[in-house]
Structures are given as C-alpha cells and as structure tokens.
Amino acid sequence: METRVGFIGLGIMGKPMARNLLKAGYPLSVYSRRRESVEALLKDGATGAASPQEIAETAEVVISIVTDTPDVRQVILGPDGVLAGLRPGTVVIDMSTISPTATREIAQAVEAKGGDLLDAPVSGGEGGAIAGTLSIMVGGKQEVFTRCLPLFEAMGANITHMGPSGTGQLTKLCNQIAVAVTNLAMGEALVFGAKAGLNLEKMQQAISGGAAGSWQLSNLAPRVLERDFAPGFMVRLQQKDLRLVLQEAEHLHLALPATSLVHTLFHALETLGAGDEGTQALVKVLERLAGVEVRG
Amino acid sequence: METRVGFIGLGIMGKPMARNLLKAGYPLSVYSRRRESVEALLKDGATGAASPQEIAETAEVVISIVTDTPDVRQVILGPDGVLAGLRPGTVVIDMSTISPTATREIAQAVEAKGGDLLDAPVSGGEGGAIAGTLSIMVGGKQEVFTRCLPLFEAMGANITHMGPSGTGQLTKLCNQIAVAVTNLAMGEALVFGAKAGLNLEKMQQAISGGAAGSWQLSNLAPRVLERDFAPGFMVRLQQKDLRLVLQEAEHLHLALPATSLVHTLFHALETLGAGDEGTQALVKVLERLAGVEVRG
Numbered sequence: 001m002e003t004r005v006g007f008i009g010l011g012i013m014g015k016p017m018a019r020n021l022l023k024a025g026y027p028l029s030v031y032s033r034r035r036e037s038v039e040a041l042l043k044d045g046a047t048g049a050a051s052p053q054e055i056a057e058t059a060e061v062v063i064s065i066v067t068d069t070p071d072v073r074q075v076i077l078g079p080d081g082v083l084a085g086l087r088p089g090t091v092v093i094d095m096s097t098i099s100p101t102a103t104r105e106i107a108q109a110v111e112a113k114g115g116d117l118l119d120a121p122v123s124g125g126e127g128g129a130i131a132g133t134l135s136i137m138v139g140g141k142q143e144v145f146t147r148c149l150p151l152f153e154a155m156g157a158n159i160t161h162m163g164p165s166g167t168g169q170l171t172k173l174c175n176q177i178a179v180a181v182t183n184l185a186m187g188e189a190l191v192f193g194a195k196a197g198l199n200l201e202k203m204q205q206a207i208s209g210g211a212a213g214s215w216q217l218s219n220l221a222p223r224v225l226e227r228d229f230a231p232g233f234m235v236r237l238q239q240k241d242l243r244l245v246l247q248e249a250e251h252l253h254l255a256l257p258a259t260s261l262v263h264t265l266f267h268a269l270e271t272l273g274a275g276d277e278g279t280q281a282l283v284k285v286l287e288r289l290a291g292v293e294v295r296g
Numbered sequence: 297m298e299t300r301v302g303f304i305g306l307g308i309m310g311k312p313m314a315r316n317l318l319k320a321g322y323p324l325s326v327y328s329r330r331r332e333s334v335e336a337l338l339k340d341g342a343t344g345a346a347s348p349q350e351i352a353e354t355a356e357v358v359i360s361i362v363t364d365t366p367d368v369r370q371v372i373l374g375p376d377g378v379l380a381g382l383r384p385g386t387v388v389i390d391m392s393t394i395s396p397t398a399t400r401e402i403a404q405a406v407e408a409k410g411g412d413l414l415d416a417p418v419s420g421g422e423g424g425a426i427a428g429t430l431s432i433m434v435g436g437k438q439e440v441f442t443r444c445l446p447l448f449e450a451m452g453a454n455i456t457h458m459g460p461s462g463t464g465q466l467t468k469l470c471n472q473i474a475v476a477v478t479n480l481a482m483g484e485a486l487v488f489g490a491k492a493g494l495n496l497e498k499m500q501q502a503i504s505g506g507a508a509g510s511w512q513l514s515n516l517a518p519r520v521l522e523r524d525f526a527p528g529f530m531v532r533l534q535q536k537d538l539r540l541v542l543q544e545a546e547h548l549h550l551a552l553p554a555t556s557l558v559h560t561l562f563h564a565l566e567t568l569g570a571g572d573e574g575t576q577a578l579v580k581v582l583e584r585l586a587g588v589e590v591r592g
Contacts, residue, residue, distance in 0.1 A: 100492075123503065123506045123507060123508070124506050124507070125507065128506070135502060135503070135505060135506045137502050137503075158502065158505050158506070160498055160501065160502040162494065162495065162498055162499070162502065163494070163495060163498075167494060170488075170489070170492045170493075170494055171489070171494060171498075171499050171502050171503065173488065173492075174485040174486075174488055174489045174492075174494070174499050174503060174508075175485070175502075175503040175506070175507075175508045176508075177481065177484050177485045177488055177508075178481045178482060178484075178485040178503060178508035178510070178513060179507050179508045180481075181477065181478075181480060181481030181484060181554070182477070182478050182481040182508065182510055184477060184481075184554045185473065185474045185476075185477030185478045185480075185481060185554065186474060188473050188474075188477060188552045188553075188554055188555050189470040189471070189473045189474040190470075191550065191552075192466075192469065192470055192473055192541070192544075192545065192548075192550060192552065193466070193467070193470045195548045195550045196396075196466045196469075196470075196544070196548065197466075198458065198459070198463060198466055198467060198470070199458065199459060202456055202458055202459075202467075203458070203467050203470050205456065206431060206433050206454065206456040206458065206467050206471075207419065207431070207433075207467065207470060207471040207474060209431060209454050210419045210420050210424070210431045210454070210471070210511065211419060211420070211421065211471075211475050211511050211512065211515075211529070212419070212470075212471045212472075212474035212475045212478065212511070213510065213511040214474070214478055214509065214510035214511065214512075215506065215507050215508070215509040215510065216507065216510075217474060219507075233507070245488070248488075248492070249488065252488075252491045252492065252586075253586075253587075254487065254488060254491045254585075254586050254588075255582070255585040255586065256484045256487075256488065257484075257557055257561070258477070258480045258481065258484055258554055258557060258558075259484050261553055261554060261557060262554075265553070286551070289550075289551040290548075290549075290550050290551060291549075292550075
C-alpha cells in the first residue's frame, strides 16, 4: 500500500474514486480545477498539488479522469502537465472516456519519457464509483496492468485487461453503443405502450424479466414513469461518447445505423434544453413525435 | 383440476405448453394440423379431436396458440372452428401473438355466443415453454383471468393481467419492440468491436454486467461468437411480430424510428436466406455493411 498515487480530476466520478483509494490506504495527492472538491479530499487525508506536473513529480502512479480528449491532452501533454514532471517508471492511468486514437498517441508520448500509460475507462456511473463497483476496461501492457490491479480493485469490481493501448477505450465505446441503443429500445416500448393506453408500470414489470430485459429497462424506465429526469449519466456526456463512437466508426468505415439514429435524436433532445438531464430523457423526443406523455 | 381443457396448435411453443397442462393433471383434448405432434401428445395422455369445433364441444377452456392473425381467425371463426362448437360459459384463451384490433373483434364474436376470450400471448421462447416459466401477458375480464390463473400457472411464471381485451397483445408488442431494438444494440456493439480488432469474448464479459447489459447481450452474443444461428426465435416470426407493431403504430400515428430500422434490416436478412435462423442472425446484415465477421 506504499504506492504514492496522484489523482487528477475530482468530478462526479473522480471524487468518490479518489476517496476509495484513500480508504484503501494509498497516500494520495490530488489536483482539480474545482477548489471545493480538492478541499473535501484534503479533509479526507489527501495532499494538494498546484498542477498535474507537481502531481507527477512525486507520484509513482498518476490517475486522470477528466471529461474529454482535449482535457486529457492538456492535463498530460500541456504546460504544467503530467509529462513535464514525469519520472521514468511512472505509470499514468487515464480513466477518462476519450478517443482511442488519441490514447495511443498519448501512450507513445508517455513511453518516450520512460513511463507507461494504461487506458482504463469505467462504466457504472456515480453509484458504482461511490460503491467501488465500477466496471473497468483496461488497455496497455499486461505487466503494467498486473502491477496496477490492486489500485483498480480499490475502485471497481469487474476489471478486464482487454489488450494493447487503446483497447480499453474501444471496449468502452462498445459499451456506449449498447447503452445508447438499448435506451432507445426502452423509449420506443414506453411510447408505444403509452399511446396504446397501457398501464405502463404493469407493462414494464411484465416484460422486464424476459428476452426484452435490460439494465436500462429495469433501472431507467421506472424513473421515466415518475418523470424523474435527474442525471445518472448526462445527455451531453453521452453525446460526447457517441461522437467518439461515430468518429471511430468513420475511421473504420463502419455503418452503425441505430447508434447514428440515437445520436441524432439526442441532438433534438439537446435542442429541447435537456443536455444536463439524464439519458432517460431520450424518451421526451419520442413523446414529441408521438404527441403523448409516458407516465406511470 | 377437473377443468376440461382443449388445446389447439402444437408447434414449438404449443407442444411443451400442452404437456405442462397434462403434467398438472388437466384432462386435455388436442387439435393440430401436425399429425406427429398430436400423436406425441396422445402418448402423453391427451385425447385427439378432429377439428377446433370438436375441441369446443367438450372443453370448458379452449386454448389456441397458432402463428398469425389469419390462423387465429380460421381456428376460432372459420368453418369447423371453435365458435361453431362453443357452449355458453366457455373461456377461449388465445396465446398466439396477433393483431390487438383483430383480438378485440374475435372477443366480441366469442361473447356474442356466450363465451369469453382472453388474449394471453407469451414470451420466453421454447426454453420457457418447456420449463413452464413463460411470461404471460393477459387481456380480458379480471374475473375470467382469475378463474384461469391456475391454468396459466401450469405454463408460466410471470403472469400479469394487463387490463381489458387486447391489452395482452399490446403488451406483447411492447416486448417485441424492446427485444428487437436491444438485439440491434448488441449487433452494433459486436461489429464495432470486431472491426476495431477487440477480443469479443472479453468485450462481452466486460460490458454485460453494467448499464449496457441485457438479456440479448448475455444470451445471444455468445451464440453469435460461436457462429451459432440456430433459432431460439425465428427471424420470420420476429418479422411477423414487428409487422403487427408497425401496423398498430400506423393506426396510432406513432413514429418508431428504431423499430422501423430493425424491421428493414431484418428484410435484408431474409433476402440473405436467413428467415428460418434465430434473431441473433441480425448481426449478419451489419457484418455485410462492415465487411467484417463477428467471431469469438
């Protein structure tokens, strides 16, 4: 437990993940643009740092979890970034969801300075981050993964080494494809049921246990029926991830008709001003098309 | 257990369902166009009948499970049909998946002769039919449903009275929307992963436990990875159900963009000659678009 860990990014996901590392006994230095989050972590026993560079100057493992590809580039490659302070042998674990192509580029830059990068995006939302039950999909060298496994185990439950650099990100994108399209499956079943005049609570219960069943239907449909659109996962972050999926699909010359459709429908939802709502708000677009409200 | 039951339709679903009624001790008379199926049931203790009319002349409850709306019309309303032999007080339970509108018409015809009709389509496939764990979604009078509950319990596990006549069928259509679009969610995740060069078994395991999880992903993706396209549920029957969904959506003036998309992609799959394969073969269409094969 003597590994000194630096942690960059204390957002909805990062804060509870950093807390779980502290609880597991790791000495932790933290950096975030959010002053309140840093202060909360200092109370929990972390030490503060003035920049990602300062984090890297003392840590053996640097973890980052920020929003998007440009944020990771800035935090790792930018002025006062991790690379500026990186010492040979340091492992950088990027747990953000970003472009797999950019990930491989950043990994090369880290390796050029004698370090190693793992891409290790997560799934499971704020709830999973707090409970320490995140799914973690890891790309990078097997040996480095094995060395870092105890850290992952402090934050997650379902931890998979997927292969070389970038494969963690690619797996996360598969995850987001399935999440987004299954959400649409739920939405269409709900508006059909609403328009047909069904008791939607009974309908949801009748179909959830069988071949129609999904995490989305079991967990998000009840929220829709209560008109609860608070974010478990925000529409605008889902859109960022779908943008990554479709960019990668374009590189691969790959047709993803349903994923493209969901992305487009989420655009319409953002136009309705629902970008900060939870992804279950997708049903609102279908409601507009149907002239009906889905309600329990 | 003295209720005399007549059973019409001994296909993939009907045969094991009829067997479960026999096992539960119900005296059973059976009718099917499939001679072999009838003979198998006779060995199990059922009695045979020459027509649906003859079934109705002796049974207190008549169960039908045939393929499509015209089949139900013929079996119930046609010459030598159930209605020709129906005695007042008889309950007809149609467990086929058919048009909700036609269901309400047939219910009226049955009521005009002093009987009652329940629409009670099922979900759970051949496996659920054999195990007696089907989901059964029932429309019709509450009192009639309650009277027939022991029969349903002999065939299924998750039994829901949804409301008046037709609501069982409408709920089944919600089920088929979710099934079909979630299947496409799985397919797009798989072709993306394949095209990106991921280890697809690891990918499926890494994402199945979280927000991307679904019955389809857990049960059908492993079959795809083994290139096993044997039918749990046949493409052409899924297409029949999606046709019912989209006809009903047209009546309701309801846009179902993803369901329409899946229906179209299944058309392409039928063109490839895969109509008798299982629904997991949907991935083959995506493979054609991607120029890649999904394999474990």
